[in-house]
Amino acid sequence: MAVGIRGLGSYVPPRVITNAEISAWTGAPEQWIVERTGIHERRYAAEGQTTSDLAAPAARQALGEARDGLEALIVATCTPDVPQPATAAILQHKLGLRGVPAFDVNAVCAGFVFSLVIAGRMLAGRDHASALVIGADMFSVLMDHSDRRTVSLFGDGAGAVLLGDVPDGYGILASRLVTDGEHHEEVGVAAGGTRTPLDSAARAAGEHYFRMNGPMVRDYVITTLRKLVQEVVDDCGLRLADIDRFVVHQANSRMLEALAADLGVDPERLPMTIERCGNTAGASVPLTLHRSHQARPLRRGDHVLVAAAGGGLCAGAAVIRWH
Template identity: 50%
Template sequence: MPAGILAMGGHVPPDVVGNDTIAAWADTTPAWIETRTGVLERRWAAPETPTSELALAAVRDLLRTSPAALDDLGAIIVATSTPDQPQPSTAVIVQDLLAAAPVPAWDVNAVCSGFLYSLVMGAALVKDGGAPVLIVGADKYSSIVDGTDRRTVSLFGDGGGAVVLGDVPEGYGLRASRLAAHGRHRAYVEVVGGGTRRPLDTSGLAVGDHLFRMQGRPVRDYLFQVLPGMIHDVLDDAGMKVGDVDRFIFHQANPRLLQELSRDLGIDPGKMPLTADWFGNTGAASVPLTLWHSDTTRPLERGEQVLLASVGGGMTAAAAVMTWY
């Protein structure tokens, strides 16, 4: 049987960080931030809050509406590029916090494409074994952004989104997917310090090796070079066209990029929900958060055709089409 989403939840921290605050930190203006990015505000977790707690809050929201969703669970996958610690995985921490059964649990780091990478993995597990799979996208970018870099600090927020994948009847669920990585572009988005290539020490901290860096123009170019073709390819795989899609759930890179992308693809703006204007770019959480938020605003109906797509550091890209159950 195919795999589809049976339950979902989302969480953003309560603390709002507005453009006035960001502008003061980064020596810019609220007007510059809004004009260049479209982000109006973002949510940041308290400094002592780890990524696992953002993930846990999203799962608890899922359980609030679907209390039996984790029964007979087969695996837990957490997509994140801001783990609680280098090892063990954030997924095993989430497993412990949930008091879940001793099922396999692991992290996926495809940066902002991590949730869709995990979704495809999870669908294969469901198809192979039949047991439901919990997939969480969670990131805490407030812990790694450089507050003086207006190009990045203005974009990112914190949050978590969770789904449970399970068996659905024929004709529903995941219909097609495409995943890609282009490692030659890995320097476009990176945190260089903290691994074996550049262990983090006092001198590294002094120059900001632990902070997130992004080359904005190359990232934009990558998105427009890779994502439209991938979207058309996955629609072809599903025997569909852009006009057949009822809802487009995109990684929330920033509203300005998404508005331009939708024009290029001929997407009805009413079919493309945005959350980055209020939540910022929440990394691996942004696709499930946007799906969850869209459902809370206008509930998904059985039979809707949903396209999900993302780009992320690596560089990575992903797209999937599913028929909602």
């Protein structure tokens, strides 16, 4: 048996942050935000909510009643509930999945694709086994409200998939992952680890906020994802024209449009959630996959390509034949 997607789920918190609010925080005109990002609104978690709180409803939806044979629970996040233990352990408790191995993966916005590949390889050759993979992030807690370049982009959310047995010839057909650590300084949060403790001096310097070299990251995403996408499609013996849906990390809509044009992909095959949800980081691929499937259900035999790039810098892509 092969390994494929057996269930989907997603969740975004109800609080809507409009461009008018971003404009009030930053002084950036609302039209500037739309023109630069394509985003009209994003969602923020309520006070007291945690990343595992966002992940839980998405996970329950994907899991359904399929609790037997669950061999892994992986949470892709770079905004954990606490530095330790793993958010996956906290989520495992909330879901009542006692004993199921649970761990986090931090590949920032590419974390879900990395986790999907890890889970798929864990299950390879195992009959009647499954894994729950969740992408969940709360970037609202990392935002500098005076930085128009970042606060205009990010929202909170979660998405989940249940991986399990599918007939041979379906499921995950191929995958590619890459990390280019020489660029690790281009995206990230400086304080909170062993290099820079999160103390009053770090807070005064704003080192607890998310920072990003936008132009450099944009060039990396376009160049690296173009290469990975073509390679993983070639690995399957397919062409780009054979891919029915491209579910790509929702960095911003202008970047997605540029990538689609670069690949020669019809925008109709590249669904977006960024206009109303913003960039939900590690959640964006499973969230977009679920919402796209709800709006226009995937059919057996459809080819789905998932791809994302994130801090590190890193990127991943996989092709799935839908069952």
